[in-house]
Amino acid sequence: MxxxxxxxxxxxxxxxxxxxxxxxQLDVAAATAVAEVLISDVRERGSLALLEQAERLDGVRPLQVRIHAEQITKAVAALDPAVRDALEGAIERVTAASKAQLPQATVTMLGDGAQVVQRWQPVSRVGLYVPGGKAVYPSSVVMNVVPAQVAGVASIALASPPQRAFEGSVHPTILAAAGLLGVDEVYAMGGAGAIGALAWGVPDLGLDPVQVITGPGNVYVAAAKRLVRGVAGIDSEAGPTEILIIADATANPxxxxxxxxxxxxxxxxxxxxxxxxxxxxxxxxxxxxxxxxxxxxxxxxxxxxxxxxxxxxxxxxxxxxxxxxxxxxxxxxxxxxxxxxxxxxxxxxxxxxxxxxxxxPVSLGDYLAGSNHVLPTGGQSRFSSGLGAYTFLRPQQVINYDRAALAEVEARIVALSGAEDLPAHGAAVTARFEQR
CATH class of the missing domain: 3.40.50.1980 (Nitrogenase molybdenum iron protein domain)
Incomplete structure (x- = not known):
């Protein structure tokens, strides 16, 4: 022990x-090599590759990769009332906590007519991964979807591995959680292939590429997220879960x-x-x-x-x-x-x-604290944060100067552009004050 x-x-x-x-001891290099093959296969052969990977890796060939809307509606109707109540409670709490993460636009006045606006723009489309190996994670649907919706993301695609017990469909509790949140673009695909499909899209499925991919998974999912970074943004390379408890003699063993x-x-x-x-x-x-x-x-x-x-x-x-x-x-x-x-x-x-x-306890955070349970693992919390509304937002600076404000800094711009041997930079400013 x-x-x-x-x-x-x-x-x-x-x-x-x-x-x-x-x-x-995780062999990330070996996982990366495997993930790269699976992703390349999906990019080359689309849905056929996803079906064959499901048959080989998940033990079942889905009847279709994209889940029909009526299946989602049926799953919501069949959901255990107690589970539905718990999910709705989680949605309410995570929504409230996620709204608190939204930054406000700010305006900085650097002089008369010299303005810089800091605004936060959501990405337009995201891909959310919900694992489905040793357990069923409807709570991860909530934790992925809610902050994206709060951030203002307009288009959401959700992927989860096909289940042998349900003829290759996504687990019905996952479908029900998606349905409660109004998500109707759901795919029965898992592992590295799913991450590749979200990043590059699958034309024969009507699956368009996404801008950001989030959600936990196994080492192959983590490796795949590393491989697609640059094509799509990611939250983190989340691996196996961790708990560290600091306790003293007063703690209850x-x-x-x-x-x-x-x-x-x-x-x-x-x-x-x-x-x-x-x-x-x-x-x-x-x-x-x-x-x-x-x-x-x-x-x-x-x-x-x-x-x-x-x-x-x-x-x-x-x-x-x-x-x-x-x-x-x-x-x-x-x-x-x-x-x-x-x-x-x-x-x-x-x-x-x-x-x-x-x-x-951590179990509170897993379900109903209101905090998000999609968190960095493997020591990544030393430089990154958990999933939140901010994951789907990009800060943008909007610069708005009038003629007088630009004239005030003209000489300094010319001086700096000359010091950097980039005189055309200064000339682009000076040109605005020339008579032509």
């Missing part, structure tokens, strides 16, 4: 910590263990990490994990994830050291279960989403 990394008595500087953070297991059940490569300055808490959590891991529904998967090199109980000398370790790790999900979580939060720089106190 889960390894222990003892950092007590060491010097916790960033360079030291970066070398000891536990990570899954049962709750800490339950939260570690909640993420470990996603995937055998999921990372579950506890960082604590309490050896007693560490041992109590280990004991709880032994009991809970056996009893949970996905016991085999959970056990493999906890036994993996990516999971660990990390012992440190202080909560300051725990925060330093977390910053070096850059977790997707960070929980802080300490006596004074706010004081630890002040030390945190890098995290996808942060959950404070014992009544804010």
């Amino acid at each position: 889960i390894q222990t990394i003892d950092l007590r008595g060491t010097n916790p500087v960033h360079t030291n910590l970066a070398s000891v953070v536990p990570r899954a 049962y709750l800490v263990a339950a939260d570690l297991i909640s993420q470990a059940e996603h995937d055998e490569l999921a990372a579950a990490v506890l960082v604590t300055d309490s050896e007693q808490l560490a041992e109590s959590v280990r004991a709880e994990l032994e009991t809970l891991a056996i009893a949970t529904h996905h016991a085999v998967r959970v056990r493999e994830a906890l036994d993996g090199v990516q999971s660990a109980i990390v012992l440190v000398d202080s909560l300051g050291d725990a925060a330093a370790f977390s910053n070096a790790y850059g977790p997707e999900h960070l929980e802080i279960q300490t006596e004074q979580p706010g004081s630890v939060l002040d030390l945190i720089d890098n995290a996808g989403a942060i959950f404070l106190g014992e009544f804010s």
Whole structure:
């Protein structure tokens, strides 16, 4: 069961910590080579390639790649009322939180008649990926679609792998979630091929290329997103899920263990990490994990994830050291279960989403907190953020000077253009004041 990394008595500087953070061993190079072949096949052969890839990789050949609108309507009608209520609640909360992310246009006056406007324009079309391997993720439909709609995206295409249990169609709960949000362009396609299809389009399906692709997936989806970047924007190369919990002696070991297991059940490569300055808490959590891991529904998967090199109980000398370790790790999900979580939060720089106190588990964020659960993994939170309305917006500067305002800066423009040996730049300004 889960390894222990003892950092007590060491010097916790960033360079030291970066070398000891536990990570899954993913062969991204091999995944990239496979993804490139799949993408090229889709670009060359369109829907036929997608059908053959589904048959080979998903074990089923869809009757059609694009889902008919009536199937979506039927899925909404058949949706379990309790699940519908939960999805509608999630939509309401994520909508409210996403609206708070919308930046406002600002006008900067640099003098009379000298104006720069900062505006934010949505992309016109996006492709959203919803995984469908070991679990069903209607919540990911909400997390992808809502911020795009809030941002003002006009055209949304959604892709999710075909399901053997449903004759190659997208899982009906995924279809229902799309239907509740008014999304009617849904494709039964998964993996790297789906990412390529969204980026370059598939003419024989009527699938037009998108400008931005978002959503989590396996290592092949992550590799594909890396390959299409430049053709389309991406949110991040999201891989297996991660949870890092900073806890002290006041934390409830049962709750800490339950939260570690909640993420470990996603995937055998999921990372579950506890960082604590309490050896007693560490041992109590280990004991709880032994009991809970056996009893949970996905016991085999959970056990493999906890036994993996990516999971660990990390012992440190202080909560300051725990925060330093977390910053070096850059977790997707960070929980802080300490006596004074706010004081630890002040030390945190890098995290996808942060959950404070014992009544804010990651599961809350997965579904109904209002926050977004599409988050950077693999340490990418050190330089990128989770999905939000801003993902689909582009800042644009609009420059509007009148004649007098341009005349005021004419000499300085001429001086700088000359210094850069680009005299035509200055001449383009001077020309506006010549008599012709």
